[in-house]
Amino acid sequence: MNVIEAKNVTKIYKPLDFWKKEKIVAIRNINLEIKKGEVFGLLGLNGAGKTTLMKIFLGLLKPTSGTVRIFNDTIENRKIRERIGYMSELPYFPKYLKAYEILDYFADLFNIDPKIKKDKINEVLEIVRLSGRQNFKIKAFSKGMQGRLGLAQALLNDPEILFLDEPMSGFDPLGYKETRDIIIELNKKGKTIFFNSHILSEVEKVCDRVGVLHRKEIIDVQPIDQILKKHKNLEDYFINIINDEKVKK
Amino acid sequence: MRRILAVAEYIFKQNFRNKILNVLIIFAILSIGFSLLISELAKEVEIRMTKDFGLFSISIFAFLTLVLSLTIQLFEETELKTISMVIVKPITRAEFIIGKFFGIILTIFMNILFMFIILMVVIKIRGGDPWDLKLFLSVAGTFLSLSILTSVALFLSVITTSIPGCIIFLFFTYILGHLTVHLKNLQYKITNQLVYKIIDILYIMVPNLELFNLKDKIHTNFSLFTFDYILLIISYSIIYILIMLILTVIIFNKKEF
Structure with missing residues (x-):
């Protein structure tokens, strides 16, 4: 069963200044299906359009053409947004607020029952290994801890799909491992995870399938196990496929 | 409703925990304290000057509270x-905007309240009557005008693409809001039709903040401190804010995004 379906999605940015005419094609004719319960990694060079595609899935950007269906519905539907979680790249939180206050705010946005809110917050803090830090102000948090708090807010509603934009960005090697373990644990609980990343070694360890977005288009989608049969690792596959495309062009 | 309150509470907390606003409050305390010094120099009008200076400081610092809150x-x-x-x-964009509006005006309200209490204490120390109804209505007028400016600030924040642009337009609105009524009064002297029309457009579009400027009239016999007038400015602000x-x-x- 597909939980995300993109059909012929194209996004063209209009120039910000009205006197300029040049339009920028961010992504072109994207067709992609994400299955329930899988971990899907979207790979691509800087500026390939990965974040644009994720933002279109989330309704933060509107496609110029094409359609996106999440749970066979549109993301505009509030009920659908109740079923998803999202963490942006390098999430930022006001430094004078406490971790608990931030999660309390997001819990209210999810309309979580006040009776279970405290337990829910403690539960997600435990998942991201921030238990005992709920009363710390954000200014005392490292970049990695802020990243984990970003993940915690995305888990408050017990989402069926998690969208993670560069979830390991800015982390140290220990942070990579911790995030990877969290993703694996969440996937074991049946959650679908869609994420963008540059850190291919980690993608290789957690993903079921990967897609490569290059020069605005999806040029390949394959299960990880098949890739690893033909290539020594994901990095090798990625460099080969990008170089092949260069030759074709 | 819960989501609106959550956004409002979050913005209020964020503003109040931010040290920039704390500095602002210190400045307000200093400026009201300074009014004591001025009143020492002008014995015969000391209470009057204390009130004038205090109310002026409140209106300026309340506006700066809005500017800083918006910038943050x-x-x-x-x-x-x-x-x-x-x-x-799962929050609608309307809920987010309304929550933000209430969060900012709650911050302004608390700042005004804090400054007003200090002013009342200062007036009491100088031997004046801090419970003067005109004083309360003047501060309420300042709050209403700031509520209107908050709604304008939110509007500017969605139509401009840069923070400095938004803040500059807000300052223009603040200045024009106090000027349009004077321009309108001078309009009969203008022969150029284009300028005449521009004044008409500005008068309709820019909020008339002079309507709320009761602080300049507390020592006069203007009939602005009546129930009808207060009802008029409350209705005007509600309609303007809603639009x-x-x-x-x-x-x-x-x-x-």
Whole structure:
């Protein structure tokens, strides 16, 4: 069963200044299906359009053409947004607020029952290994801890799909491992995870399938196990496929 | 409703925990304290000067509270991109804008209240009557005008693409808001039809903040401190705020992040 379906999605940015005419094609004719319960990694060079595609899935950007269906519905539907979680790249939180206050705010946005809110917050803090830090102000948090708090807010509603934009960005090697373990644990609980990343070694360890977005288009989608049969690792596959495309062009 | 309150509470907390606003309060205390010094120099009008200076400080610092609060919000939303994690939650964009409006005006209200209490204490020390109804109504007028400016600020924040642009337009609105009524009064002297029309447009579009300027009239016999007049300015502010918020939501709904 597909939980995300993109059909012929194209996004063209209009120039910000009205006197300029040049339009920028961010992504072109994207067709992609994400299955329930899988971990899907979207790979691509800087500026390939990965974040644009994720933002279109989330309704933060509107496609110029094409359609996106999440749970066979549109993301505009509030009920659908109740079923998803999202963490942006390098999430930022006001430094004078406490971790608990931030999660309390997001819990209210999810309309979580006040009776279970405290337990829910403690539960997600435990998942991201921030238990005992709920009363710390954000200014005392490292970049990695802020990243984990970003993940915690995305888990408050017990989402069926998690969208993670560069979830390991800015982390140290220990942070990579911790995030990877969290993703694996969440996937074991049946959650679908869609994420963008540059850190291919980690993608290789957690993903079921990967897609490569290059020069605005999806040029390949394959299960990880098949890739690893033909290539020594994901990095090798990625460099080969990008170089092949260069030759074709 | 719960989501609106959550956004309002979050913005209020964020503003109040921010040290920039604390500095602002210290400045307000200093300036009201300074009024004591001025009144020492002018013995015969000391209470009057204390009131004038205090009310003037409150209106200026309340406006600066709005500017700083808006700057903090816009910086975090646009530069640090915090808005995307909020907008994807099951909250409508209208709820977000309304929550933000209430969060900012609650901050302004608390700042005004804090400054007003200090002013009342200062007036009491100088031997004046701190419970003068005109004083209360003047401060209420300042709060209403700031509520209108908050709605304008939110509107500007969704139509402009940069923070400095938004703040500059807000300052223009503040200045023009106090000037349009004077321009309107001088309009009969203007022969150029284009200028005449521009004044008409400005008079309709820019909020008439002079309506709320009761602080300059507390020592006069103007009949502005009547129930009818207060009802008029409350109605004007509600209508203006509603129009601005509706326009803000319409544009914000089309915005991409």
